[in-house]
Amino acid sequence: MKNLDKLSSRGISRRKFLQLIAAATAALNLPNAVIPRASKAVEAALGKPPVIWLEGMDCAGCTESLLATLNPSAAEVVLDMLSIRYHETIMAGSGEVAEQAYQETLRGNYILVVEGAIPSQEDRYCIVGGKPFRKTVLEAAQKAQAIIAVGSCATDGAGIPGACEVNAVGVRELLKANGINTPVINLPSCPVKPATLLGTIIYYLTYKKIPPLDTQGRPVVFYGKLLHDNCPRRGQFEAGNFLRDWNDPQQKDYCLLLKGCKGPKTYTDCAQVWWNDNANFCINAGSPCSGCSEAGFYKNFSPLYAKQENFQLPGAGPVNADKAGKIIGAVAAAGVGIHLGASALSGRLGKKDEKQEEV
Ligand code: SF4
Ligand code: SF4
Incomplete structure (x- = not known):
């Protein structure tokens, strides 16, 4: 045959x-x-x-x-x-x-x-x-x-x-x-x-x-691209629109950062190649990314759906997600520097490219 x-x-x-x-x-x-x-x-x-x-x-x-x-x-x-x-x-x-x-x-x-x-x-x-x-x-x-x-x-x-x-x-x-x-x-x-x-x-x-x-x-x-950079909710992040109340229909498409989204430090193609024959993926379905493609998942990423604590923002030191949201929202309103803020939030600041190696 x-x-x-x-x-x-x-x-x-x-x-x-x-x-x-x-x-x-x-x-x-x-x-x-x-x-x-x-x-x-x-x-x-x-x-x-x-x-x-x-x-x-x-x-x-x-x-x-x-x-x-x-x-x-x-x-x-x-x-x-x-x-x-x-x-x-x-x-x-x-x-x-x-x-x-x-x-x-x-x-x-x-x-x-x-x-x-x-x-x-x-x-x-x-x-x-x-x-x-x-x-x-x-x-x-x-x-x-x-x-x-x-x-x-x-x-x-x-x-x-x-x-x-x-x-x-x-x-x-x-x-x-x-x-x-x-x-x-x-x-x-x-x-x-x-x-x-x-x-x-x-x-x-x-x-x-x-x-x-x-x-x-x-x-x-x-696994070479940061989820946050390709996220369909990235525009909401840029605009400083963060989901705070699951029951508010107006917020349903807002950025999930304050609900614990690990997208800013997760490398995956999930935003481009969706699951189940391209039917959907976590963030599009309304669930924050829990960082499952990263080393240290699950232990280092729990609680999966709570706020992330202690982001490092330049000039602001360790801040929790609420404070980060306020800072980013204010910067977005001023229309400057948001992408730098996103990079800082991810904690990567371009380090990824240096890490790649060919076997
Ligand atoms: S924080 Fe999460 S929901 Fe918000 S833009 Fe980044 S990846 Fe998307
Ligand atoms: S939790 Fe896992 S499957 Fe869901 S978006 Fe994040 S990396 Fe992809």
Whole structure:
């Protein structure tokens, strides 16, 4: 059976396939001219390379996120694009059959995807199939051609498990501590965005190398821009219109800064590539960004929906969000310097560009 026939047998037409590739290359900021090359690379890779998908201390939310997409089904494309040999949540086999599939795939040349955090000191917190999860990750990392950590838990151990006393770490930290230097592609957020995972895989298949990463191991193309700079409510921020009362219809489109929005210090493409097949994203739906794509989420970003305290404004020292709002509102009214204020609020002041590195 030809590779594209495999997709059509699952209800994915060539047109849909090309639409998906076009969407993924657009999300990667690649020119349209790359689409034929990317389509060819993905088509050639259908059915291979094999994938081992491990789950540790997680809620399976990243898997759910992938499976819950709509048209064309990202999950179907990923499942057909790659050959998932081992995935505890979705595989039909179990017990010895599953273990055998895992062992056979371990022979080499597979892509390793890890979902969930890893207890770094006491193995008893995560045992899968009778084996400490920590040892399984180290074993599977040995011969992987590429390693992708999906979701906040796997990227730095700081998701929900990071808020517990289990000394959770992410894949990169675990491998480094054990002398394994294979680069890990970190795709944080809670859960991982399917478009980000698909785009990363398509990039890898097209260029035969991992995408340029920032210092947190995140592909720059998805995590290189500050959410605040692209936010649909940015005009309200500039005008000093901050939502203070959820019950006031007049304020419904106002900036969510005073409700705890972490957009000024969160790097993500959420404002450009929305969730659920571009249906919506947090801020557009009226929820402040909780910073889930950043290292240290959730612990360092809670309370998620309360006011952020102690912004640093030049000349004003530490100020809370209320005071920052008043200052910014006054500056906006005067019509000067607002962008500088926004940069100061984000705490970045252009540092991001210096941090990027190519692997
Ligand atoms: S603070 Fe949040 S809601 Fe306001 S403009 Fe920035 S990202 Fe958007
Ligand atoms: S908008 Fe913020 S909280 Fe929402 S998914 Fe994106 S990074 Fe996470």
